[in-house]
Amino acid sequence: MASLLEGQARPIRLADIARAAGVSHGTASNVFSRPEIVRAEVRERVKAVAEQMGYAGPDPKGRLLRAGKVNAIGVATTEPLSYFFDDPFARVMMAGISEACDATGAGIALVSAANQEKLAWNIQSALVDGFILFCIEGGSRLVDLTRERRLPFVALELGFQDETVSAIGVDNVAGARLAARHLAELGHRRFAVLSLAFADNRTGFATPEIVRGALYTGTRDRLAGYFEELARFGVDTTKIPVYETENEEKSTRAGLEAIFDRDEPPTAILAMSDRMALIAIDWLKARGLKVPQDVSIVGFDGVPDGALCTPALTTIAQPITEIGRRAARMILDHDGAVRRETMGVELIVRASTGPAGKS
Incomplete structure (x- = not known):
């Protein structure tokens, strides 16, 4: 039997199995798709032929594509694939997306590539009904x-001014104001900001020109919220160092080195993500600085890791899991409408913030 298609270069098809088993194409198809309507002896013969010829069954992609839906969501980022597992924000967001998909039996395809050419291929070839975009770097x-895929998609931030893009995010200005007010009311007047990206592929101290030209308005909005609130307390915001990071360990540590090498180091750090804040706590402790006695830190996200570190992290919590669930529902229940949702945030005070010292 194995020699029936010997020398044949093309893949084995269902028609080949039907011919070899001596049944119609329809009968062979029913063996794999509706076996209950095929006589047992015919089923066994067709399956035996298929096994001997190395045929595993019809390609599900063809059936799904003919149906017009593949029942799967693509979750895309320009970060390496490890981002989905390493970043605490991404892990919580994926939990929310997974909950919505589990409820409907939908699948999830992770789409990522730091290389732009590979990213384009991955987006174009992903077998999905729509995309959820982690718009960090490379969001545009x-x-x-x-x-270009002409599939529904939703961005997980409101940082795009294009009103034709569906997006879910939080009120970044309001959240940043809460963080800055908390520290100012504790008496802090010397601040530094560990910033998310204003544009792609850049780190370092952010000038006013960089801030004004920000590609990511979510980052700009958080900085605006910090500065607006601190100005109410008489803080000269032009003297606050703002270090643009890639929201990972290397650039965050470089930012801390640069910030604390200045003549007047801060007594309070406003971190635009919990990930940066957690890195900062470890960095400060390793250099003999106490949190919050020497330096207070406020993060932004509300990831579970923040409650477990020592000291526990004060943060601006956003409803990450709910954002993930809603994003998934936007794709699964897509009706052609563009939706932009802004969700609220809250200040969670923990042990990483305290009164300003006398230094």
Whole structure:
């Protein structure tokens, strides 16, 4: 039997199995798709032929594509694939997306690539019904590539001024004001900001020109919220160092080195993500600085890791899991409408903040 298609280069098809087993194409198809309507002896013969010929069954992609839906969501980022597992924000967001998919039996395809050419291929070839975009760095590129697929997509931030892009995010200005007010009311007047990206592929101290030209308005909005609130307490915000990071360990540590090498180091750090804040706590402790006695820190996200570190992290908590659930529902229940949702945040006070010292 194995020699029936010997020398044949093309893949084995269902028609080949039907011919070899001496049944119609329809009968062979029913063996794999509706076996209950096929006589047992015919089923066994067809399956035996298929096994001997190395045929595993019809390609599900063809059936799904003919049906017009593949029942799967693509979750895309320009970060390496490890981002989905290493970043605490991404892990919680994926939990929310997974909950919505589990409820409907939908699958999830992780789409990522730091290389732009590979990213384009991954977006174009992903077998999905739509995309959820983690718009960190390269967000505009993700939007452009996804538009080309002509599939529904939703961005996980409101940092795009294009009102034709569906997006879910939080009130970044309000959240940043809460963080800054908390520290100012504790008496802090010397601040530094560990910033998310204002644009792609850049780290270092952010000038006013960089801030004004920000590609990611979510980052700009958080900085605006910090500065607006601190100005109410008489803080000269022009003297506050703002260090743009890639929201990972290397650039965050470089930012801390640069900030604390200045003549007047801060007594309070405003970190635009919990990930940066947690890195900062470890960095400060390793250099003999106490948190919060010497330096207070406020993060932004509300990831579970913040409650477990020592000291526990004061943060601006956003409803990450709910954002993930809603994003997934936007794709699964897509009706052609563009939706932009802004969700609230809250200040969670823990042990990483305290009164300003006398230094």
